[in-house]
Amino acid sequence: MTLQRTKSQKVLRFLGNNTVPILFLVICAFGIPLSGYSTNYLVSEVVVRIARNSFLIVSLLIPILAGMGLNFGMTLGAMAGQIGLIFISDWGIVGIPGMLLAMIISTPISIALGLWCGKILNMAKGREMVTSYIIGFFMNGIYQLVVLYGMGSIIPIRSSALVLPRGYGIRNTVNLIGIRKSLDNVLTIKLFGVPIPLVTFAVIALLCIFVLWFKKTKLGQDMRSVGQDMEVARAAGIKVEHTRIVSIVISTVFAGYGMILYLQNIGTLNTYNSHMQIGMFSVAALLVGGATVSKANIRNVFLGVILFHLMFIVSPMAGKNLIGQAQLGEYFRVFVSYGVITISLVLYEVRKKRDRGDAGQLLAAEQGEAE
């Protein structure tokens, strides 16, 4: 038996379920003309952003599958990736071999961090998100300890271009000229004057296929069941804790690779803050794509990247043309990124309550009949 709803209720429900994407469509609809950018420019920019960010965002999908919410702990993976990059740029390994080597280096670090993160999150069931968020901060401290004090003193770094003049610690920015765009430039075609890095897209496509395939595996199935109800899963003999940890490990490792992809496109590494925002922006983008804390798919990823980064590109210019201050636009997009996360988290919680409410209404309706 299902509850009968009126048309208006249905519409409201639809709006309620897609608030964030709709919101963003509106923002972009206003922002694009205001910014006065040419379509061509915007498209090419967006293409670049897709190539740059989507891998990172896809790495968020698997913990959501396992019901652990948005993995703000992906920053851990980002750190691992950066460490890999620091090493290869110290050794002077360039091009695609350089990237691959960086990935190989990052993998064990990611796995270790992922395991640790997963264990912690198992200790904080029901509070995964805020915990993973704090884990991000905590690890940032450790990361600084290693990179700012360890590297050059304990961990050998020879290149003077990397090490601070004081003799240890990595500089604020590391120039990744060696691997800059090395993947993007392997094979690029121009569509209507829009350069498209085919290989990068191929890699991303591969990852998407992996995720789809993964959902079909036993492990994927286990994660789905754990995500729905840990107790039932445990009763059925599924190793709940282990499954959750695995999901985090996978996510962390992919985040590491994603970070390497991201940085090879950007070309310079901000040693001490690249990783910190990446988590936040990826999460925001995913949510903009219409994902929730409990449900997300590939479609959300790409829709998210497009909408979110459109907003990102246009807002400074729009701000400039609107009030005459580009800075305003920059603040605006920061506000929006955080605002989006806030809104979707709130909506998620409210929706959870509303669905419970539905159950109540249903029973009340029964009583109505009974009376």
Place this chain on the structure above:
Amino acid sequence: MNTQNMISSVKSTLKSFGLPRIIIGLFLLLLFILAPFVGVNIGTSLSDTLNRFGMNAVMVLAMVPMIHSGCGLNFGLPLGIIAGLLGGTLSMQFNFTGPSSFMMAILFATPFAVILGWGYGQLLNKVKGGEMMIATYVGFSSVAFMCIMWLLLPYSNPTMVWGYSGSGLRTTISTEGYYLHVLNDFFSIRLTEHLTIPTGMFLFFAVLALIIWAFLHTKTGTAMTAVGSNPVFARASGINVDKIRTLSVVMSTWLGAIGILVYQQSFGFIQLYMGPFYMALPAVSAILIGGASVNKATITNVIVGTFLFQGILTMTPSVMNSMIHTDMSEVIRIVVSNGMILYALTRRTEATR
């Protein structure tokens, strides 16, 4: 037998005190012991510690009401801070000077704190269970939103706005000539040339702490604790849970507002824009270090915690610097504070329910 009892009792007391707290306490003690040997003046560092204690204590106190009513750790502190910033800037805008400016700042801040807190409380009532994460992001987005506002709001006091454009507030504004040190210098006692006690600041904190302590002993205060301890029980006793929660949030927000004003009057600057962004984390970890949990906190926790935390923040740079000539204080701050929060989050808090 007796010794066993002894040991067990000692164990239990240690347990109740909490391992991380002990470690941090000992660490701080060690720093104080080391200080003279590495040529750090105890007096200076002690008065620094006391000063920082006074600066931050109120913001830590702002955690208490929300923890009591079961809203969890107030990661949304920046909201309160924004109210404080508005109050401070307004009182400067209207050219109040000296102590009166501080009074006015509090006066101006209050309505904002109440309104913001009320809305924030309503929101948190809608998202019971997910408070902390949402609080965090409410804080962040409000700060980001205010960044826009600071640019747009029609402030005109030349000491506050950008010189060249003549509009939009500066990133840091000096409280010089307004409420700089109004509390610090109030009856401040100078023991040695290094060691001064900011009496006024302590008194101010003491008053607020007393008010909270008293409140928790009133009818409503009792209700608040009960709501935090077991909302269903409270409801079954005819308490309007949502109302109590909202009240607690308003209180926390207001205390946050006052807290930042106290901070500024001692620090000497108003930090706008991204300034308040991460201010919640030190406060949160301070109260946790003091022995609070996600759903229990006392005034003692506030005092102990703030002292330990600020003590470490002041001591580590000076001592470390003079020992190994590298300033790792920043890293230590990050690790200690967030480590503490992690520790608290991973405790089984709803065990008895």
Place this chain on the structure above:
Amino acid sequence: MKMKFDRQFWVRCAAIVVVLLFGMLMFFIGKQHTILLDNKTITVNGQEIRALQLVEVQVNKLESLELAARDRDKVDVTRQSHKITITYTDSNWNEISFTRKFKVPLMEEMVIISIPTLVSDPEADQSLWLEKYELPAYAIQASPEEEVVITDDLAGLISL
């Protein structure tokens, strides 16, 4: 967690080994070397070898460089073994061109090839005409000023 020496265990070991080997391979083929091509008059064990008036040098398939006397130029290459093609006209105006394979030591960031030495005896061992090159001290101390490290992760927020 107990070790089981079953098939999967060995498969995993193998996988790890493969990955490590692959990593090393990447190191070899990805390592970047800078080769300085130098056309200066130098004296090798007593006898002076004069620089060539004009010489055309090509490393691998990279575009060829023209070096006049006392010129120096550089090429960036990855991998270790390369070949260098040198084309010049000798004293009695007939053009000579020869190609020579050589191997750069793995860990060398930078090596210098003295063209005259190579030309004088194309068959000579590469140690005669190829040697590692240390940057002069002043080049390393490029930035003596202490740079402040910004660990504040908000810095990146605004300018992204």
Place this chain on the structure above:
Amino acid sequence: MHGYFLYEGVECLVETVALCNVRVTTKIERIEYMNEKEAPLLEMRHISKDFFGNQVLSDVNFTLKRGEILGLVGENGAGKSTLMKILFGMDEIHQTGGYGGDILLNGEKVAFATSIEALAAGIGMVHQEFSLLPDFSATENILLNREPLKYTVFSELFGERLNILDREKMTEISEKAIKRLAVPLDPEMLVSQMPVGHKQFTEIARELSKEGTGLVEGIKLLVLDEPTAVLSEQEADSLLKAMRLLAETGIAIIFISHRLQEIIDVCDTIMVMRDGKIMKTGPSKGVAIPDIAKWMVGREVNTSAIVHRVFDYENKDIILALRNLWVDMPGEVVRNVNLDVYKGEIIGIGGMAGQGKLGIPNGAMGLFPAGGHVTFEGKDIPLNSPRNFLDAGMAFVSEDRRGVGLLLDETLEWNVSFTAMQIQEKYLKQYLGGFFKWRDQKAIEEETNGYVKQLEIRCTSTKQKAKELSGGNQQKICLAKAFAVAPKLLFVSEPTRGIDIGAKSLVLKALRKYNEEQGTTIVMISSELEELRAICDRIAIVSDGKVLGILPATTDSAEFGLLMVGQKSEMIDGGSV
């Protein structure tokens, strides 16, 4: 002490088996049966169990043959579920010091350490509450964590779990399992969209599907714990049909239910438990509901101290009137209750679990969404607001002590004084003309100490945390809390649930005493009829969310038994006294 008629039971069994052979089996199977005659499928000998001195099972004996359906009936707390837990070797049995007696499966002695082992031996259980995943299809749920897999190369490196699910095979298996039940259950349907009956079938199909998947060689015994409780009539019928089908394939079934008609319809043998003993074991043939009811109820509680009193309803006015009350309390839905409570009486509300008796006070209090009319002393009390309920001068001692009744992390003083403080401003010093209401620690302490003495609450001090007390003492604290508000009418819900005998009688005495001294009207809800009969003046029996009838407590327990199972015998005229 109660005698139990084992010999009788055994006789009947033999008879029954003969019966069911004739009824259900083909020649070949019959031969099997002959062979197995000596060794029954399941035999339980002298099973006994106590939870910390509290005897819940004593000397339980029964046997079960292949293809036999055993109906297990008994009041709540009669020991049914404990018996099953022992059979399955559940953890809580081991943690509470194991059990006495032997379990024999196919003649040889078994003692399962975990339910997994029990499963491996071919015993399946379907619990009362579903353990299904809403967003999974029936198939996915049936084969949860037992999915057949297709090999992929990755599994070599990352282990089993990276093999792909073999969807075709899964559907095949689940369809096979469902076919055995012969019910219209779509294997691809999501559980969240299923009617409750289908969920139940999915659960059973899961148990069936376990055979032939390596894990189990074959399901021999199914335990169904109140499977029909949540089902509609026709759903229940199709389930019963399915059970017969299974039995005919030689699977033995233990069927626990409160719906006696079903038991009689479907079971070969009926086993009635009471107070952890088997009261009666016999063939279902020819048994009438009243008999079963008689066997079920009629428990003795040691309430010897409490003597029946005669409460005259002459010129007593109605203090509380419930009219068309409906309450949406999950598991205890109240549909349409009409009830009058007279001033100064103690009225009991009884009935089977899940029939809605608990819903009544919770709804009246406003803890769960409710509708209808509650009139107290002539005034209509707005529903869904505990405050109004309390202000009117009523109080409620909840059955959910830990969840609703207590502040586990706070002191006894707080627990006792809190409600009174909040509702009636007791224990408060008022300053500044009532603007500032200060907690009066001294008054609170005195009050609490008073109750500690009065109710003989065992505690180190009134500063002790509520969670540190035993169940009985926690219950007393709950009473104290209610007494503190000096209510005109007191709802007491399951006051003796989960507390030992001694505490029980103490609590009951306290209630009776309070009623007599303060003249407080008491509405006591309990699933233990005898306890109600002990202290109440009248007892209302609730079934299917309605009051079936109200009888004076002195009525013979058999009558109540009938009412409980929804049977009205002619001599009962509902409502009036």
